[in-house]
Structure formats: structure tokens, C-alpha cells
Amino acid sequence: MVHAVIFDMDGVLIDTEKYLVKYWCQAAKELGFEMKREHxxxxxxxxxxxxxxxxxxxxxxxxxxxxxxxxxxxLMSSHIKQYGLEKKRDVDQTLAYLKKKGYKTAVATASDFERTKVYLEQIGIYEKFDKVVCATMVQNGKPMPDIYLYACEQIGEMPENCVAVEDSPNGVLSASLAGLKTIMVPDLTKPDEETKKRIYWQIERLGDLTSLL
Incomplete structure (x- = not known):
């Protein structure tokens, strides 16, 4: 029985991963390092x-x-200041559905709390979650399971009764090691064979989540 849904942030709730990748490479190049997109x-x-x-x-x-x-x-801050944040498709509808059906919700992100709070407030969804958990709150961030185990503890649910929604292999590994049913919504890359073994289901858009619950 699923009682709660725990979301990653970047790449799932907000469309920031493509810019993070871009600016990692640009920053490295500016400082004389040959960092490529695949890195x-x-x-x-x-x-x-x-x-x-x-x-x-x-x-x-x-x-x-x-x-x-x-x-x-x-570079990322400058971009956001100029262009704002892009909310991923179906976010509002999905959160409204989960609230209507009585599911608990949380965020489990590798970002620090200050940035997480600012980002979620900017797109108008911070108050819609029961808990927001960040990597700085646990001993080991993703891909270790700590952040998801802590998120489950914070909302008072066992991992096996929670669904995790992730977009990247490292996030999938973290959630699956914690024992959550892990759903992947691929953002920049499709799951490799190892990641496929760890996901409960793959969906193409966040709105498809409602049909699985």
C-alpha cells in the first residue's frame, strides 16, 4: 500500500538539470579544465x-x-535572475491529485536547504509538501540511501509504503537502496541497464504518476 510520494527536485519538479550541466562545463572551462557534458x-x-x-x-x-x-x-544564479525558473510539466496537477487522494508528499534533494526553499517558493509549491529534506540534513547524500530513509522517517512512513520519483541514475540508486518503490521520469538521459533493474516503473511525464497509484 502506497501512503506517500517523495520527489527529487532538479529535473523532476523544476527544469534545471540542463542548465546545471551547461554551467558545470562552462565554469570548468573558464578555470582551465576540460569537463565535458558526459562528465x-x-x-x-x-x-x-x-x-x-x-x-x-x-x-x-x-x-x-x-x-x-x-x-x-x-553562473546558475545569474541565469535564474535573468530568466527565472521553469516548472516541469504536470507538477501542479500531480500535487493537487495527491493531496486530494490523501497521500503524504515530500522532497528529497541533493541541493542545500536555502536553495531548495528559494526554488520551490519561486515556482509556488514549497508549502504543498509535508516535508522538505536536503542532503545537508543527513550524513551521506545521494547515491546513498540516507536522505530517503530520513524523508520517510520525517513523514512517519515505512520505505516500502513510499514511492520515490527520480530522473537520474544516482537518485534512483539512492531511493532503491532505501527500499522505496522507485519511479523514473527520465530528463536528460534514458536509464541504462543497471538503472532499469532498480526502477519499479518508468514514465514519460510526471502526470503519468497518477495512473500508477
């Missing part, structure tokens, strides 16, 4: 410590993760 795709939803290790593995120990990340944040 940026690999760190989607990864907590900072895991992302840093992954990029140093791919690009060498000389890769200055903190400096590149700081510049990426500047």
Missing part, C-alpha cells in the same frame, strides 16, 4: 563529496572542484 551528466544528484571524488577520478586530482562549483553557482 556533468554523471554527477547529477550526487552529494558534493561524491561528486568531487567522481570528477577527480575522471579529470585528475588537479581538478579544483570547489572553485568550479563556486563559479557554476554564480
Amino acid at each position: 556533468a551528466l554523471l554527477i547529477r544528484s550526487l552529494a558534493a563529496n561524491f561528486a568531487e571524488a567522481k570528477l577527480k577520478e575522471l579529470l585528475g586530482e588537479q581538478f579544483d572542484y570547489k572553485a568550479v562549483r563556486s563559479r557554476r553557482k554564480e
Whole structure:
């Protein structure tokens, strides 16, 4: 029995992943590092410590993760200030349906709380969730299961009674390791064979979630 739905944020609720990938690469290039799109795709939803290790593995120990990340944040902030945030399709309808049917809802994101709150408030949905959980609130962020286990604890539900909605392999791994029924809504990439083994269902748009519950 499903009692709650827990959402990732970037790539599921807001259309930010394409810009995060773009500005990771731009920031790295500005600082003299040859970071490609495929490298940026690999760190989607990864907590900072895991992302840093992954990029140093791919690009060498000389890769200055903190400096590149700081510049990426500047570029992203400038973009949002100029163009605003894009809400993913079907978000409002899906949240309204879940509330009407009595499901609990939460957000479990790799982003810090300050950015998460600002983003969700900007698109008018922050108050629609029972809980908002961020990577900084747990010992290990995604792809480890901590954030989803903590989100389930915060809403008072067992993982097996919760659905996770994710768009990236790292997010899917986190939710599936925590024992949630994991639904993937692919954003920038389709699931690879390993990710397919971990998802309960794949849907093409968020609105399709309602027909599965």
C-alpha cells in the first residue's frame, strides 16, 4: 500500500538539470579544465563529496572542484535572475491529485536547504509538501540511501509504503537502496541497464504518476 510520494527536485519538479550541466562545463572551462557534458551528466544528484571524488577520478586530482562549483553557482544564479525558473510539466496537477487522494508528499534533494526553499517558493509549491529534506540534513547524500530513509522517517512512513520519483541514475540508486518503490521520469538521459533493474516503473511525464497509484 502506497501512503506517500517523495520527489527529487532538479529535473523532476523544476527544469534545471540542463542548465546545471551547461554551467558545470562552462565554469570548468573558464578555470582551465576540460569537463565535458558526459562528465556533468554523471554527477547529477550526487552529494558534493561524491561528486568531487567522481570528477577527480575522471579529470585528475588537479581538478579544483570547489572553485568550479563556486563559479557554476554564480553562473546558475545569474541565469535564474535573468530568466527565472521553469516548472516541469504536470507538477501542479500531480500535487493537487495527491493531496486530494490523501497521500503524504515530500522532497528529497541533493541541493542545500536555502536553495531548495528559494526554488520551490519561486515556482509556488514549497508549502504543498509535508516535508522538505536536503542532503545537508543527513550524513551521506545521494547515491546513498540516507536522505530517503530520513524523508520517510520525517513523514512517519515505512520505505516500502513510499514511492520515490527520480530522473537520474544516482537518485534512483539512492531511493532503491532505501527500499522505496522507485519511479523514473527520465530528463536528460534514458536509464541504462543497471538503472532499469532498480526502477519499479518508468514514465514519460510526471502526470503519468497518477495512473500508477
